[in-house]
Amino acid sequence: MKLTLNVWRQKNGGAPGAFKTYEAPHVSPDMSFLEMLDVVNEDLILRGEDPIAFDHDCREGICGMCSLMINGAAHGPVRGVTACQLHMRSFSDGDTITIEPWRAAPFPIIKDLATDRSAFDRIIQSGGFISASTGSAPDANAVQVPKNFADLAMDAAACIGCGACVAACPNASAMLFAGAKIAHLGFLPQGQAERSQRAINMVSQMDAEGFGSCTNIGECSAVCPKEISLDVIARMNRDLIGASLKGVEPTGVVAVPAK
Amino acid sequence: MTGVLTLYRSSIGKKVIMAVTGVVLVGFLIVHMYGNTKMFYGPQVFNDYAAGLRDLGHPIFGHEHLLWVMRVLLLASVVGHIWSATVLTMQSQKSAYARGVTKVKRYEKKQRRTGYAAYTMRFGGVVIFLFIIFHLLNFTFGVAGYSAGEYIGEQGGVYNAYNNVVRGFSHPLVSGFYILAMLALGLHLFHGVWSAFQTLGLNNEKYTGTWRAVAMLVTAIIILPNIFFPIAVMSGIVHL
Numbered sequence: 001m002k003l004t005l006n007v008w009r010q011k012n013g014g015a016p017g018a019f020k021t022y023e024a025p026h027v028s029p030d031m032s033f034l035e036m037l038d039v040v041n042e043d044l045i046l047r048g049e050d051p052i053a054f055d056h057d058c059r060e061g062i063c064g065m066c067s068l069m070i071n072g073a074a075h076g077p078v079r080g081v082t083a084c085q086l087h088m089r090s091f092s093d094g095d096t097i098t099i100e101p102w103r104a105a106p107f108p109i110i111k112d113l114a115t116d117r118s119a120f121d122r123i124i125q126s127g128g129f130i131s132a133s134t135g136s137a138p139d140a141n142a143v144q145v146p147k148n149f150a151d152l153a154m155d156a157a158a159c160i161g162c163g164a165c166v167a168a169c170p171n172a173s174a175m176l177f178a179g180a181k182i183a184h185l186g187f188l189p190q191g192q193a194e195r196s197q198r199a200i201n202m203v204s205q206m207d208a209e210g211f212g213s214c215t216n217i218g219e220c221s222a223v224c225p226k227e228i229s230l231d232v233i234a235r236m237n238r239d240l241i242g243a244s245l246k247g248v249e250p251t252g253v254v255a256v257p258a259k
Numbered sequence: 260m261t262g263v264l265t266l267y268r269s270s271i272g273k274k275v276i277m278a279v280t281g282v283v284l285v286g287f288l289i290v291h292m293y294g295n296t297k298m299f300y301g302p303q304v305f306n307d308y309a310a311g312l313r314d315l316g317h318p319i320f321g322h323e324h325l326l327w328v329m330r331v332l333l334l335a336s337v338v339g340h341i342w343s344a345t346v347l348t349m350q351s352q353k354s355a356y357a358r359g360v361t362k363v364k365r366y367e368k369k370q371r372r373t374g375y376a377a378y379t380m381r382f383g384g385v386v387i388f389l390f391i392i393f394h395l396l397n398f399t400f401g402v403a404g405y406s407a408g409e410y411i412g413e414q415g416g417v418y419n420a421y422n423n424v425v426r427g428f429s430h431p432l433v434s435g436f437y438i439l440a441m442l443a444l445g446l447h448l449f450h451g452v453w454s455a456f457q458t459l460g461l462n463n464e465k466y467t468g469t470w471r472a473v474a475m476l477v478t479a480i481i482i483l484p485n486i487f488f489p490i491a492v493m494s495g496i497v498h499l
Binding site: 071072073103104105106169170171172173200203204206207210211212213214215216217218219222223229230231233234235236237238239240241244245246247248249250 | 261262263265266269270271272273274275347350351352353354355356370371372373377378380450453454456457458459460461462463464467
């Protein structure tokens with residue numbers, strides 16, 4: 001396959017960026033999207049140019065590092081996959097592909113296609129955990145979880161925190177991410193004690209990070225590589241309204257570094 | 260009380276304000292539509308309805324008292340709805356239009372994979388707001404949309420609402436604008452009614468189809484008759 005790539009190049013967060021065009025003449029349809037970029041980079045290095053920086057790690061769709069806006073769609077044209085699991089057979093010979101980084105003020109660009117997604121880490125830090133002294137490992141079935149709740153918790157826990165939801169959202173809202181994390185622990189018995197505090201803290205942190213507000217469009221769920229449902233947002237709203245009316249105040253808001 | 264404040268400070272709390280005020284306004288729209296169907300019973304019934312609104316709740320409420328309570332509630336809902344929408348839109352645009360140092364608003368047009376209605380909420384809201392202003396100037400105050408002498412105000416406790424509606428909708432431009440505004444309102448309601456359930460946390464995968472159907476039904480109940488009123492006047496079904 002012969003492809004033309006339109007890639008966003010930006011030296012760092014402070015420098016202006018622009019699209020640059022690259023030819024990719026020898027692309028195998030069996031390559032993953034990231035392998036295709038590797039090949040382009042090899043060529044750039046041989047020519048003494050700066051290779052395209054992009055985030056990646058496991059390359060098997062479970063780490064949440066890859067983060068490419070491909071032809072205006074987060075993770076590209078195929079539903080339910082990350083960019084690393086997207087294969088070049090999803091494109092046609094002679095295509096021009098536009099590749100951009102995630103686009104949201106709370107995700108500043110580090111370089112080229114790599115963005116700083118620490119905002120998500122701080123949302124988790126503010127309440128996305130269970131604090132209980134566990135002692136030695138308990139028996140596997142000491143705390144019983146009904147199968148349907150276990151399934152729902154697992155569906156929400158499938159979120160890999162890649163940020164595609166924010167990138168796809170016209171409001172750059174992080175509510176699908178925050179909702180998934182709140183729902184994942186809220187469905188389990190171990191998560192009940194801190195359920196109200198968790199909702200208040202994580203939503204406060206999300207607002208403090210400067211993410212937008214949900215208008216229930218659903219682009220997030222449509223691009224989510226783990227196909228997280230909008231239900232988690234409704235659940236987060238329910239948890240937050242309940243927690244607020246109970247008088248729970250935010251406690252764990254983490255300082256947002258200046259950008 | 261602090262709980263309400265915590266809720267109000269969060270983005271979701273402002274969405275709750277939008278949902279609750281939206282529910283109030285949808286209730287008003289249904290009653291308003293129902294009241295207008297009285298135009299099909301002739302001038303007497305319609306004008307009595309206009310006069311009767313002033314004596315709503317009589318004899319417990321005095322003349323126009325309950326009407327003013329409802330007007331204040333509606334005005335507060337409109338203000339709350341627009342205010343929360345404005346604050347949330349500003350927050351979202353700050354997040355989404357990450358110009359950074361590039362001065363480029365967006366790199367590339369984002370692909371849309373969802374329906375049209377959700378994308379028209381803000382623009383549609385502005386259209387609806389402008390429509391409400393025109394609607395009040397038109398039928399309530401009679402200062403816009405009429406030729407000289409067509410609008411007849413209150414005459415000693417007698418209202419001429421029927422005359423005003425028929426003469427008002429006889430202008431094709433006025434009727435056209437009403438119909439267009441109702442289509443905008445239809446899109447707004449179709450997404451808005453479902454959104455209210457989602458925002459108030461009453462939605463999940465099991466019920467989302469039901470709430471979509473409810474949204475479609477509410478939209479149809481409000482919009483179809485409202486579009487039919489100007490058509491009925493222009494086609495002569497309702498006449499002086």
